[in-house]
Amino acid sequence: MKKLILLLFLGCFLVPYLGFSQGSPDYTGGLKVKLNEDGSKYFRIISWGQFWARYQDEVPDDVSKTNFSIRRARILTFSQINKDFLILTHFGLNSLNGDNQSPTGKGDSSQLFFHDFWLQYSLGEKHAIGGGLHYWNGISRLNNQSTLNIMTLDNNRQSWATIGLSDQFARHIGVYLKGSFGKLQYRVSVNESGKNTLDSAIDLANPDTFIAGDTYYAGRDLLGSKDAGKNFAGYFDYNFLDQESNFLPYKVGSYLGGKKVFNVGAGFFYHPDGSVLVNDDLTLEGQDVAIFAVDAFYDAPIGKNGSAITAYASYQNNDYGDNFTLGQTYETGSMVYSHVGYVIPNDNKKIKFQPYGSFNLRSIDLIDDNATTFGVGANAYFSGHNSKLTLEYLNTKYGDNDAQSFVTLQAMIYL
Template sequence: MRKQLIILVVSIFLTLQYTYSQGSPDYTGGLKVKLNEDGTKYFRIISWAQFWARYQDDVPDDVSNTNMSIRRARILTYAQINKNFLILTHFGLNSLNANNQSPLGRGEESQLFFHGVWGQYNLNTNHSIGAGLHYWNGISRLNNQSTLNIMTLDNNRQSWATIGLSDQFARHIGIYAKGAFGKLQYRVSINESGTNNLQEATDPTPDGPAVYAGRRLLGSKDAGKNFAGYFDYHFFDQESNFLPYKVGTYLGGKKVFNVGAGFFFHPEGSVVANDTGELEGEDVAIFAVDAFYDAPLGENGSAITAYATYQNNDYGKNFTLGQTYETGSMIYGHVGYVIPNDNKKTKFQPYASFNRRSIDAIDDNATTFGVGANAYFSGHHSKITIEYLNTKYGDNDAQSFVTLQAMIYL
């Protein structure tokens, strides 16, 4: 297996090195088409794909240790109708593999779906409002993470804290406001909570754990809406908030230090049943504080990226789902270092990450530790990542993964 993995790494490395090494690190990506002479009316198309080969050490005897998948394949387009109006559409697929492929691409669950469709009106140069299926989320920076420029192999899963519970893949249908007061940026929203979710086939049992089913079981009047917000103060360089997607690493291209705080609140989002079977709603409340630092180190091309967050999750009494969502708390952090290199087109960035979660339902903890490295051949537009991840949940045996990713972003 080790020999096969080495051959795969070398093959993909050589392919991307010879094919994309001429790309500029400053390339801004996408196809931008001007609709008038001064460019105030335009549309832009961006496309990206991430391909995975993953090795898992502990699998049943009849299951292969190594599997390949398309982690993401996306297309995003937005149009500036004039200086005040913008419309964005984002669609694609996630985690396509041999077990969920459809013979004719028409399975019970659609492979392609909308990740976002929203329209926006600019009140002035600093403040905007919008509506639709949007990604202007609350809680933390990682709950607003762009998948184009994640530093680690993938986003910390528990930071996308509402996927499949109240939303459609981290997007809610609702209205939002976003903008900045000087160095303080904000995003707030009022959203519909989904009726069908990952627990649509689960009902509360007497004195059992909470079930995320408020809208389905209690109705939309009392449990239909949720509220979210995220606020971050930018001490050094100001990050763009033109789009909602937060950058994972600038590779030293900016000097950024931000401190943020955010929340998600869904009144009566979860439901419990008392000892007589009567249903009662429980509020879902999640909040987090975080800090992000990204800066060059000297003049030799080296740079550091560091992030840390504390997140408190209250999904209701002893809530737990799939070793992913739990009532409890979480500490997460990662750090990466760009190795000094005179070649501006090729950069290497080793990194490490750590996640520790407390879980009320099992009165125990879960820990995840990862180490990996990125090889950039044209910034994030052409990138190879390899990562080792070890995760342990309560008293279960630890699981280890080795994943190789090739990413192209145009």
């Protein structure tokens, strides 16, 4: 019983691996409210915020080059009445800035919304089934990334490969099965596909507005197809060294040398008739959306005095339909992404410095060209991931377009 209570106590969103407390010497488990004397019935409350100051050189004359924003403001709770049942609720807002904030706090960007809400039932010690608005995603580790311990300033955008297309902010409504067989962990799901997509600007009532040769991510509405109403996803990773927790779905970005982890994974996302191709005669043809990836993650202490390395690499193949493109973010083609960071040796256990670099190369079918993104930055940890500053320079180039550069400073605290 004592071991079970300890597992429940540590198995929270902020501590995705037993013994890992986000690299903070001050962290003692967060806020846990006991509902009975021995603590086996409880609920947890976690809150965090990320504030950005960003400089962009290439902007119109009437736009400021420096802008402030609340990148994330979140609250997460979960509770158990016994080891067999769990309920999780996660809500907040994202990217609130001077352009989208509301004068009365009632605008869309000012409103809190559910990121996650799911119920889970245990199927023994190593397996569970659940349902709701969930984050048990497929494709890759970065499509399951925790936003609290990302090593780079933010997640690689194209790795969150379905946001606004079939889901609500990287979460689907559906059922999932997750667990482990020895060192192999798995998560698979069957989900409802959202009808209101980022392609919803299409005038469904007026087919004459369709452009021949274009592909739209609006399969269910445009085709009237029930087959486009469901999608399927899965991710599988083999833990060669220390075992990561899969108590909750959020993958750790950097352990800061707190564990020795080497994982190799593979995943997929499949949405039959998720996209629609407009033929030359303006007839519509269903297109299956199929995305898959392979990746590898390594994090380990090296040398003495707290030095550590974090490295990640992935290959992702994106098929959103013939020559699909939307906002230079979702595009049919392929992607190679990698990042590496190094924790500098330091006798001070509270303060750590971690320079890093990242690289993203995408091959895009529609333009028959590439897009590249290169980033360098550094994290200053004052209490592990619980309190940190991040400074990053990012340069991105899309085909023949001029390169865009950004310098961003992030302040983050979570409790």
